[in-house]
Amino acid sequence: MRELRWASQEGDGIEHLAFEAREDGFQVESVVVGQRYGKSYGLHYEVRCDTQWRTRYARLKIVGAGELELHGDGDGHWRDGHGLMLSAIEGCIDIDIAATPFTNTLPIRRLQLAQGERRPLQVAYISTPDLQVTRVEQAYSCIELGREYRYEGIFRNFTANMKVDEDGLVLDYPTLFTRLPRER
Template identity: 75%
Template sequence: MREVRWASEEGDGIEHLVFDARDEGVFVESAVVGQRYGKGYGLYYGVHCDPHWRVGDGYLKIMGGGELALHSDGAGHWHDGQGMTLAAIEGCIDIDIAATPFTNTLPIRRLQLAEGERRPIEVAYLSTPDLQVTRVAQAYTCIALNREYRYEGIFRNFSANLSVDEDGLVIDYPTLFTRLPRTR
């Protein structure tokens, strides 16, 4: 089990994440304090993946606000906490929680890209703090195996090269997040 922290480069946000990779899968719990559109929020989330990094369950709770539960069979079939099918994200394997760099780890680990390989994917994008779920197009490219990956948010014409550690957890996400403690 590991604990990791990131600071937001866009404001006064911070995240504390507990990461536990076991034989039966990956378990994550995290608390994020952030701001969006000039308004602060607190977010608790948990994610469980199978040993192949396919999301099985995700739970998000805005402190003093809404909550969202997502469940997947790992093959892209999703339903919410009430068992309702989420057709809008059918076929998506990964989730992308807007408030955290952790969810970049999911496709980085799951795709197992070779150096120089690029793969477009569609993910379930979870906006914060409103917890809206939409399908978005992204792409990942392996720049340096197990060290650096290029993320492309095709849906918003944004890209960044992400440095990662041995677990695929982001160290630096230029302009958005940096791992704490900051190296000097």
């Protein structure tokens, strides 16, 4: 298990994440203390992926407020914590939690892009702190294999090049997140 931290570049905020590669896939548990749109919040989340980096489970809880649970089958079919189908995100394989750079790892690892390759995709975007889930269009490009990727938030006209480590975890996400130097 690896533990790492990111600091927000948008204001007060820090994330502490535990990442574990397991025989059946990958699991993370994290705590984010942040601020978005002038509102402070605390977020606890868990994400589980299969060995192909397809999101199979996500649970998010805002301290003192809402909670969200998602169950994916790996083929783009989703249910909430009550078993109800979520047709709005049908076909999405990846999730993108607004408060963390971790969820950029999911498509980076799953897509296995060749150097110079770009791929657009539909993603289940989870805003924070309101935990609203919407379908958005994004794209990823491989700039340097295993080291640097370009993220395009097509839905919001935002682009950034991210450097990643050997596990595909973000080191630097310009204007949004920076990995803190202490890693355990």
